[in-house]
Amino acid sequence: MRVPDLPTDAAVLRAALAWQVELGADEAIGETPVSRFEAAARPEPPVRQAAAAAAAAPEVPAGVTTEALAAGCGDLAALRAAMAAFEGCALKKGARNLVFSDGNPAARVMVVGEAPGRDEDRAGLPFVGRSGQLLDRMLAAIGLSRKAEAPEAAVYITNVLPWRPPQNRDPAADEVAMMLPFLHRHIALIAPEVLVAVGNSAARTLLETTTGITRLRGHWAEWRGIPVMPMFHPAALLRNPELKRAAWADLLAVRKRLDEA
Ligand code: URA
Numbered sequence: 001m002r003v004p005d006l007p008t009d010a011a012v013l014r015a016a017l018a019w020q021v022e023l024g025a026d027e028a029i030g031e032t033p034v035s036r037f038e039a040a041a042r043p044e045p046p047v048r049q050a051a052a053a054a055a056a057a058p059e060v061p062a063g064v065t066t067e068a069l070a071a072g073c074g075d076l077a078a079l080r081a082a083m084a085a086f087e088g089c090a091l092k093k094g095a096r097n098l099v100f101s102d103g104n105p106a107a108r109v110m111v112v113g114e115a116p117g118r119d120e121d122r123a124g125l126p127f128v129g130r131s132g133q134l135l136d137r138m139l140a141a142i143g144l145s146r147k148a149e150a151p152e153a154a155v156y157i158t159n160v161l162p163w164r165p166p167q168n169r170d171p172a173a174d175e176v177a178m179m180l181p182f183l184h185r186h187i188a189l190i191a192p193e194v195l196v197a198v199g200n201s202a203a204r205t206l207l208e209t210t211t212g213i214t215r216l217r218g219h220w221a222e223w224r225g226i227p228v229m230p231m232f233h234p235a236a237l238l239r240n241p242e243l244k245r246a247a248w249a250d251l252l253a254v255r256k257r258l259d260e261a
Pocket of ligand 1: 113114115116117120125126127128129131132159199
């Protein structure tokens with residue numbers, strides 16, 4: 001059978017690529033097979049070497065719990081280093097980068113998402129892909145930005161998990177449980193006035209409940225005395241634009257709380 005000529009027009013190729021990404025493709029596979037075992041033996045790419053050097057944390061002795069590790073972190077730099085050096089979570093092996101946080105640590109508002117996706121894994125920063133861009137626009141609508149220097153206008157962003165789950169699957173309960181002390185320490189170090197939990201994983205994890213985000217959203221809750229507003233994940237808003245009305249109401253509730261404080 002004759003194989004049809006492949007398109008060479010840039011716009012057609014771009015559209016075909018965008019279509020595949022939309023379907024969930026996140027790696028390009030070449031004609032020649034690649035041995036992942038050999039690849040693992042090769043030196044680390046520069047970005048990982050740089051991240052490892054920046055972390056410069058001591059080896060974690062076997063048997064040390066994440067509770068003990070997290071409790072020993074007196075500031076954000078120590079926490080980042082401890083997480084970067086932590087080898088107990090299998091997700092780290094499949095990830096390119098630790099995604100620790102973005103934004104201003106002095107912010108009044110701290111956003112907690114689920115886990116990095118493909119774009120975040122590549123950039124080493126949370127919420128930089130399509131849903132992150134929507135999150136930035138949503139926050140901007142209530143006068144908040146991760147780039148703002150003034151704490152009143154600033155936001156600080158992290159995730160329940162700092163490494164990308166393969167194929168963007170939901171975080172597993174054991175992964176969340178293992179990494180939770182780091183998240184708790186992270187929140188305690190930032191000490192925000194308001195927490196915003198975006199999506200099911202973040203809301204359920206912070207509020208220690210199995211109730212879904214559809215019921216939780218819009219209702220103020222608390223994490224260790226800090227008010228928490230659970231709201232829909234921006235990825236859900238991209239899939240179901242009719243949820244945007246509820247998300248807007250939740251953002252207004254956050255704005256009101258900040259204004260009244
Ligand atoms: N979704 C999340 O929950 N977090 C990110 O950082 C990116 C997408």
